[in-house]
């Protein structure tokens with residue numbers, strides 16, 4: 001039997017946490033033959049609720065679950081973890097300035113970076129979900145200099161999956177037959193959902209989404225805004241933000257990163273930019289990636305037309321501003 005993998009979930013008493021931990025315990029994230037240990041972290045006001053989650057995990061008697069640590073101690077939570085899913089953060093409340101929210105999250109991610117750096121298992125892979133996801137991941141990277149930058153990522157897979165969903169609905173095809181959409185940039189409303197290279201499996205080979213949709217106005221207009229604004233639409237409908245889809249997408253992100261992407265398929269991940277596609281180096285930016293042997297690499301050589309170029313640049317610009325804002329909170 002395989003040794004258990006230890007997975008940290010921060011913000012585990014929250015909404016996404018509640019949807020995510022049973023998925024991990026059932027093998028959705030790491031596969032049906034991989035035992036797991038869960039490390040759950042939240043803050044003291046949520047300690048009782050967190051313990052309730054632990055009780056439910058015990059009650060569910062998951063065969064793959066080999067132990068649960070539920071704690072409000074960051075060091076205890078981070079010790080020995082192989083995978084860290086960072087869902088905890090400070091939400092923006094009504095009337096709060098952007099800078100105040102940034103400042104709270106910068107201080108959270110700075111201290112959690114140090115705890116991970118000192119106490120996580122070697123080779124720990126980090127996924128930041130909490131918003132502002134890209135910039136929280138960047139702060140985590142900056143304050144955990146001994147964790148390789150390739151091990152620190154943020155979640156844009158939910159946006160990627162939303163784009164697949166919209167294409168599948170529009171074309172009335174199975175979502176599993178749609179692939180190679182791309183989310184570029186920030187996990188925010190400036191993200192660029194791009195179908196320039198996306199395809200749908202057809203009876204003989206693959207067809208381009210652009211040909212099948214044959215309505216560039218929709219692809220460059222409503223499709224993009226629907227994906228960009230989907231989070232807000234869910235809040236409006238549910239009076240709560242997306243949780244099951246966020247949790248499921250976080251599992252997709254880690255599963256593909258660890259176990260690899262299928263041949264000929266790429267996915268979107270927020271990763272440290274090396275300057276590919278003229279995206280400024282030193283930002284955490286969402287790119288198309290393939291994964292193999294536990295490592296992602298940015299898909300190279302895709303053509304970028306003028307429309308796309310502008311969108312890639314606009315979301316990079318927002319991330320550059322966010323980075324500056326985050327740094328201004330440090331001093």
Ligand code: NAI
Pocket residue numbers: 010011012013014015016017041042043046087088089090091108128129130131132133155156158159187241242243246
């Ligand atoms: P929530 O408010 O239900 O849960 C957040 C939890 O984090 C709470 O239990 C809170 O006590 C905890 N927390 C706060 N500070 C913490 C700290 N310093 N250490 C550990 N835990 C801490 O929020 P929800 O709905 O679960 O969302 C979590 C985050 O995920 C939010 O920032 C949200 O904006 C973000 N999000 C990101 C998505 C993405 O695609 N990247 C999609 C959906 C949500």
